[in-house]
Amino acid sequence: MALLVADKVGVWRGAGPGRRQVVRDVSLQVASGELFGLLGPNGAGKTSLLSVLSGLEVPGSGEVWLEGKPLAQTHPGRVGLAPQDLAFYGNLTGRENLEFAGQLYGLAGATLRDRVERLLASVGLADSAGRLANTYSGGMQRRLNMALALVSDPAILFLDEPTVGVDPHSRNLLFEQIRDWNSGGLTIVYISHYMEEVRELCPRIAIMDHGQVVACDRVETLLARERGTLRALLEGEIAADLPGRLGLIPLGIQDGWASWSCHEPDRIAPELVRLAEQAGCRVRRLETRPADLQQVFLGLTGNALRDE
Amino acid sequence: MNEPVRFERLLSALWSKEWRLLIRDSRSLLLLVLLPLVFILVLGVLLGEGFGRKADDRIRVSVVDLDPSDSQGFDGKSWGYWVREDLRQTSDIVLEILPDLETAERLVASHRRAAVMVIGPDFSQKIQACSFLSDGINPFVRDGVAMDRVGVRVIKDPRQIATAGVMEQVAQVSLLRVVLPYMIGKAFERLSDPDFIDILAKNVNLPVPPALKIVLRKDVITLSELLAMASAGNEDLERSLRAKAGAGVQKSISTQFSRYNLLGKTWATLTRSQATGGATEADYIDEGGRGLFNRGAARYQLLVPSYTVLFSFLLVMLVGSLVVAERRQGTWQRLRLAPLSPGLLLVGKGLPVLAISVVQGILLLLAGKLVFGMRWGPEGMPMAWQVAQLLPVVLCVSLAATGLALLAATMARTELQVALYGALPALVLSLLGGCVLPTELFPESSRWIANCTPQGWALLAYRELLDPDPASTPSMATVGQGCLALLGFAGVFLAGAWWNLRRLWRAGASA
Numbered sequence: 109m110a111l112l113v114a115d116k117v118g119v120w121r122g123a124g125p126g127r128r129q130v131v132r133d134v135s136l137q138v139a140s141g142e143l144f145g146l147l148g149p150n151g152a153g154k155t156s157l158l159s160v161l162s163g164l165e166v167p168g169s170g171e172v173w174l175e176g177k178p179l180a181q182t183h184p185g186r187v188g189l190a191p192q193d194l195a196f197y198g199n200l201t202g203r204e205n206l207e208f209a210g211q212l213y214g215l216a217g218a219t220l221r222d223r224v225e226r227l228l229a230s231v232g233l234a235d236s237a238g239r240l241a242n243t244y245s246g247g248m249q250r251r252l253n254m255a256l257a258l259v260s261d262p263a264i265l266f267l268d269e270p271t272v273g274v275d276p277h278s279r280n281l282l283f284e285q286i287r288d289w290n291s292g293g294l295t296i297v298y299i300s301h302y303m304e305e306v307r308e309l310c311p312r313i314a315i316m317d318h319g320q321v322v323a324c325d326r327v328e329t330l331l332a333r334e335r336g337t338l339r340a341l342l343e344g345e346i347a348a349d350l351p352g353r354l355g356l357i358p359l360g361i362q363d364g365w366a367s368w369s370c371h372e373p374d375r376i377a378p379e380l381v382r383l384a385e386q387a388g389c390r391v392r393r394l395e396t397r398p399a400d401l402q403q404v405f406l407g408l409t410g411n412a413l414r415d416e
Numbered sequence: 417m418n419e420p421v422r423f424e425r426l427l428s429a430l431w432s433k434e435w436r437l438l439i440r441d442s443r444s445l446l447l448l449v450l451l452p453l454v455f456i457l458v459l460g461v462l463l464g465e466g467f468g469r470k471a472d473d474r475i476r477v478s479v480v481d482l483d484p485s486d487s488q489g490f491d492g493k494s495w496g497y498w499v500r501e502d503l504r505q506t507s508d509i510v511l512e513i514l515p516d517l518e519t520a521e522r523l524v525a526s527h528r529r530a531a532v533m534v535i536g537p538d539f540s541q542k543i544q545a546c547s548f549l550s551d552g553i554n555p556f557v558r559d560g561v562a563m564d565r566v567g568v569r570v571i572k573d574p575r576q577i578a579t580a581g582v583m584e585q586v587a588q589v590s591l592l593r594v595v596l597p598y599m600i601g602k603a604f605e606r607l608s609d610p611d612f613i614d615i616l617a618k619n620v621n622l623p624v625p626p627a628l629k630i631v632l633r634k635d636v637i638t639l640s641e642l643l644a645m646a647s648a649g650n651e652d653l654e655r656s657l658r659a660k661a662g663a664g665v666q667k668s669i670s671t672q673f674s675r676y677n678l679l680g681k682t683w684a685t686l687t688r689s690q691a692t693g694g695a696t697e698a699d700y701i702d703e704g705g706r707g708l709f710n711r712g713a714a715r716y717q718l719l720v721p722s723y724t725v726l727f728s729f730l731l732v733m734l735v736g737s738l739v740v741a742e743r744r745q746g747t748w749q750r751l752r753l754a755p756l757s758p759g760l761l762l763v764g765k766g767l768p769v770l771a772i773s774v775v776q777g778i779l780l781l782l783a784g785k786l787v788f789g790m791r792w793g794p795e796g797m798p799m800a801w802q803v804a805q806l807l808p809v810v811l812c813v814s815l816a817a818t819g820l821a822l823l824a825a826t827m828a829r830t831e832l833q834v835a836l837y838g839a840l841p842a843l844v845l846s847l848l849g850g851c852v853l854p855t856e857l858f859p860e861s862s863r864w865i866a867n868c869t870p871q872g873w874a875l876l877a878y879r880e881l882l883d884p885d886p887a888s889t890p891s892m893a894t895v896g897q898g899c900l901a902l903l904g905f906a907g908v909f910l911a912g913a914w915w916n917l918r919r920l921w922r923a924g925a926s927a
Contacts (some may be wrong), residue, residue: 164749184755195746197433199440204433211429212754214421240440256750 110137111175111295112161112264118169119156119319130156132319133170138264138297143290145310145327145403146299153319154299155192155268162189163264175263185213192269198242199250202252205241206259212379213260227255229284230371247278251285258369264295271305274369283309303401315405322408334407336373338380339365344389354380377393389398421755430764433624436597437738438772442663444734448776452723453783456716458901460788461708463715474696476510477503478532479584480520489538490681495540502590502683505691509586524571525810527897530579533587546595548603555595560588566595593683601681609664609668610655616665617643617658663730699788711789714884718854720784721878723776724850725871728813729842731776735769736834739825743920758918766910773814783807794885802881809877809895816870819909826916845869870902873901 113143119207121201131153138144148154157266159165161172162193163179172179174186190196196205206224206242215223231251236244250270271279286309290296300306306313307327314324323330338356341364354376356414370376373396374409420655439445483496491500503511514520520532529648536542543566544551563569568588572580580917606612606624617640623638643661647654668676679685742748751761784790793802824838849871855863877898880890 162753165754179741184753187753188751189753191746191749193744193746193749193752197437197747199437200433208429209754210754211425212751214425214755216425224579253746340701384848 109140110228111136111140111142111144112297113173114157114161114170116170117157117160117167117172117174119153119160119165120168120239121156128342130319131160131167134312134319134321135170136321136324138295139264140295141290141293142312143264143286143296143298143304143310145313146297146316147301147303147313147405148304148316149301152301152316153354154316157316158189158266158268158297162187165187175362179206186263187261188257188260188265190257190267190270192272194223196241196249196252196256199240201238202228202241202244202248203237205256206250209256209259215259223259223261227258230288231255232281244326245280246273247275250274250282252280254282254285255259258289258294260322262294264297265289266299267298269301270298270347279305281405303405307401313401315401317405317409323404330401330404331399332372334369335371336379336396338368338370338373338377338394338396339397340380340384340391341365341393342384344382344388346389347387350380350383350387353410354383356380423760426756426760427767429766430761431858432644433770434738434768438734438768441582441734441738444737445772446732448727448734449779450785452780454789455723456719456784456788457709459719460710460716462712463719472732474508474510475582475586476512476529477506477583478512478514478520478523478648478898479503479535480514480517480532480694481535481540481822482517482537483535484537488544489540492710495543495594496535496684498594499535499539499590502593504695504697506586506590506695507692509695511695511697511915520571524573527575529573529574530576531570531572531583533583534569534571535571539567542566543595543598546599548599550608555599557836561591561595563587563591565622566591571744597683597686598681600686601679604666604669605677607666608659610658613658613662621914629841635875655855681699683916709788711787713788716784716788716790717882717884718879720780720788720790722851722854724780724784725813725849725874725878726846727780728773728777728788728841728874729820729846729871730839731773731817732824732838732842733834734772734826735765735818735821736828736838737831739765739822740828740831740834743829752921759914759920760802761921762822762914766822766913768822770814773817777810777814781810791882793881793884793890794883794888805881805890805892807873807896808899812877812899812906813874814872815851815906816874816902816909819871819906819913822913823909826913826920846871848872850875867901872903873898873905873924877902 114134114136116133116135117131118129118133119129119362121130122128134153134157146157160167161179163182163184166180174182179187197208200208203224207220208225210220210223211265225234228237231254233244233248233252235291236248237370244252250273252371254265254267254270257267270282270286275284280352283305286298298306298310310327312324312326313330315330316322335357337359346366350356351368354370356370356376359367359369361367377394377396381394384391399405481496481500483494485494485497487494487496489495494499500511500513503509508641514523514532517534520529520534523529524532542553543555546555547553553565555565561568568579568587568591571586572584602843618638620639621636622639623643624632624635629635639661643654644656647657661788666679675688677688684690714757742751756764781792785792791802792799792806801906821838822843824834824841827837828834848865850858850870851871852867855866855872855875858866866875877895880894880898883890
């Protein structure tokens with residue numbers, strides 16, 4: 109069942125002659141318990157779409173539904189948002205930030221304390237909860253930012269570029285945390301322009317460009333559309349018709365390495381070895397490079413994803 | 417969790433968050449309290465007396481009268497009184513009566529007075545002894561009255577010789593107007609004195625008529641002999657005749673010099689003239705203060721409220737930067753996702769600001785009292801009543817300042833805009849309202865501008881309560897007028913802030 113439904117959502121910015129549409133008739137669905145990725149280059153309209161999906165902004169056109177109800181009619185606490193900008197008060201401690209956020213959603217007393225302590229523990233900030241947030245490291249600040257989005261016990265959590273300015277170690281910790289929350293049943297929409305992050309975390313993604321969703325599917329399905337690369341160091345000649353039979357497109361031979369372009373190179377590689385050796389050609393080494401999201405994006409839009 | 421959150425809980429959450437953020441910005445808070453104190457201190461030390469009043473071009477004659485009021489003088493009053501009275505009737509001067517010699521010496525030593533005329537404790541006694549007779553004190557010298565001979569001295573500041581010289585001349589003239597008529601009157605009285613008639617009678621030689629020469633056997637006879645002959649040995653009659661002779665002489669002289677009343681003993685009666693003007697008289701009030709900080713100086717009654725008001729409105733810097741920071745960060749989005757309304761957010765942000773402003777006002781007034789020795793009201797008014805009068809003004813000023821701070825904060829998108837929309841207008845309004853330069857120093861035609869600013873009304877109320885004159889009774893109508901105007905400004909500012917905030921709230925992510 110779809111938890112979140114966006115139906116032909118349009119968002120406009122500016123006024124008068126400068127008014128422009130930044131999100132164009134976007135429709136998508138996010139299932140309950142899903143970890144969904146929203147990928148696109150800077151300026152693609154991801155954050156504008158996020159504003160509408162999270163309820164920060166009413167769409168100029170179209171509708172957004174959450175848990176079967178129009179988003180405007182759902183309780184504000186059902187949506188958790190960890191914006192790209194760090195959304196906490198630097199001059200409050202981590203605990204005070206969480207307490208304030210909880211109080212805004214009506215939590216009080218023991219319930220509030222329990223929720224705050226549980227969240228602090230879950231993001232690894234229990235020991236530093238009494239420190240002012242502006243003394244936290246970049247990773248700790250990101251974790252606090254995410255914890256704040258969860259204080260209202262939301263049905264869906266939007267994470268907007270959660271790894272900006274975070275070192276690799278902290279990023280891995282964040283990923284573990286996101287996976288934990290998701291495995292606990294929390295629906296998460298992960299927004300980023302880092303395609304490898306999205307690929308690593310999200311089984312299903314939507315790719316945006318110029319305000320439109322240009323693709324929305326499972327990652328494997330999207331990758332299967334594009335050709336990867338297969339390279340083999342051969343001893344002897346392979347049959348001339350072999351590449352054609354396997355759907356390989358020759359890219360050339362260099363220093364004994366033959367290269368082909370193909371769909372799903374990891375699936376084809378064992379077949380290539382088997383058939384080559386049957387024909388008396390020994391494959392001494394083999395390398396595969398599957399298609400990546402960059403290629404997917406390039407294939408869909410004709411533009412590079414501008415990954416940074 | 418899905419129940420609507422109660423209003424008071426949301427307000428309490430916002431209050432505690434904003435309060436913590438405000439009080440943890442310790443540098444800004446220190447500036448809000450310390451900076452005005454520094455301004456007040458520096459100006460309090462540097463500025464002279466009379467700050468806040470238009471400069472008086474008239475010469476100030478300061479007098480200490482040590483002559484006891486029960487001394488024998490004229491018309492039941494001491495001669496010191498008559499000198500003061502003469503100065504009081506002198507046009508175009510300001511007469512200042514100092515309480516004691518110590519004050520006089522201190523004021524001159526500290527260059528706050530160019531000179532002080534000291535009427536000594538034996539002044540009446542010495543004036544009584546002044547006479548044209550050889551056995552009396554002759555007070556006159558080439559320059560006028562020899563002050564030392566009548567127990568008067570002028571303490572002069574060597575750095576202000578010219579002003580002191582002018583003041584000494586005023587004192588000279590005044591003494592002359594007191595001493596000379598008295599001596600003339602006293603001398604004229606002597607014309608009927610038996611001793612004088614005796615001297616006169618012995619010295620007036622009259623020719624003896626020829627018919628009497630045989631009887632008297634002399635050609636010349638003195639008036640004294642003539643009166644003795646006329647009284648035929650009757651002593652009472654002779655005394656009576658001598659008195660008549662004296663009265664005759666007096667009357668003759670009076671008739672001869674009819675424009676003057678030679679018996680007058682005062683300048684007015686002697687010259688048969690009345691003073692056409694008079695001095696402005698001021699009892700000395702120690703406006704200069706004491707000690708390193710000039711504690712108790714009258715100018716603190718102006719400086720403390722002025723800078724309290726000025727810095728109340730500079731709260732806009734602190735509030736503006738916090739609100740701008742919130743709008744620029746994700747916390748603004750978080751607030752918008754929460755079950756809040758613009759009105760509730762405004763109240764939640766405004767209340768802690770108001771509290772900070774009230775605390776700031778109270779602290780500055782408290783420092784004014786404890787550090788600078790200012791009064792919180794007229795002398796003699798109970799402290800509780802003084803506080804009860806001041807607190808509503810503090811609250812009204814804080815409300816207006818909070819309103820302006822929130823209005824500017826909701827208009828600005830950047831810290832620079834906070835300065836442009838908040839601090840700059842606050843400073844200009846403070847300037848126009850009289851916080852920097854008292855409105856008394858404005859041209860008459862420009863004073864109305866102060867009434868267009870909340871600062872002007874705030875100062876009107878404060879200064880009514882904190883009048884430098886310790887005897888002044890504040891007009892509650894004026895204070896109430898100031899408070900009402902401040903509440904009006906607060907209402908307009910808060911309405912503007914609410915309208916702005918509502919617009920931002922609706923504008924969504926693009927705000």
